[in-house]
């Protein structure tokens with residue numbers, strides 16, 4: 001039997017009509033930055049649960065999830081209606097391997113996300129370990145429109161705290177992108193524009209890459225990286241690319 005606990009929404013933030021963050025209180029077990037929990041609501045007599053990454057770092061008091069509304073989905077449109085004081089269900093035991101203890105030694109860490117998959121990387125970047133271990137951390141966030149570039153304040157705070165050690169690269173794929181990269185992540189790796197933007201070389205000797213987001217980005221990025229000699233990282237067979245698929 002899955003164990004569920006009650007969670008109470010403390011604060012919500014609407015980034016646009018489809019992108020929402022909820023901060024909440026719940027008696028959760030300790031977690032590692034980058035992990036996810038299961039969140040649920042009782043819908044027509046049935047408890048529907050889905051995984052959501054935690055955006056907060058383990059040392060922060062309030063927990064936080066960040067999600068988009070999938071119109072045809074059962075859970076996300078209902079989660080999006082919750083207001084401060086409302087309750088939902090959560091499984092208190094976090095899981096997942098998109099964590100720094102799964103990352104072998106490397107000079108440069110590349111964290112590449114589509115959409116709401118930015119969340120677990122922010123959790124990681126709020127921990128001191130990230131800044132102690134890597135010379136440079138690239139945070140790439142691919143969105144369709146500029147209005148989807150959420151958490152600008154958090155990223156600015158990280159930039160102020162860590163200076164050039166953090167290189168934030170937005171990708172805006174479906175509207176004019178100004179100074180930002182205007183193609184998908186795999187295309188920008190293939191063309192060299194991501195390396196040009198960061199001033200770093202994506203090589204198997206120096207780099208470890210974590211990918212999080214939709215399956216097309218994961219597959220296409222992995223194939224491009226494989227052409228450069230990077231390979232999927234597994235505990236028994238170390239490589240340079242770790243990934244977590246949202247959908």
Ligand SMILES: Cc1cc2nc3c(=O)[nH]c(=O)nc-3n(C[C@H](O)[C@H](O)[C@H](O)COP(=O)(O)OP(=O)(O)OC[C@H]3O[C@@H](n4cnc5c(N)ncnc54)[C@H](O)[C@@H]3O)c2cc1C
Pocket residue numbers: 036050051052053054065066067068070072073074075076077116117119244245246247
């Ligand atoms: C390990 C893991 C962690 C996840 N963490 C997050 C998170 O932090 N934030 C978040 O927004 N989502 C996250 N997801 C996806 C999330 O669990 C739900 O699937 C999503 O919120 C939609 O839920 P739903 O019940 O409304 O629709 P579902 O019944 O889950 O999905 C309906 C359809 O929408 C597709 N879909 C699922 N998620 C998305 C999406 N984000 N955008 C577009 N299409 C989608 C599904 O493939 C399916 O075809 C995560 C998934 C996994 C496996």
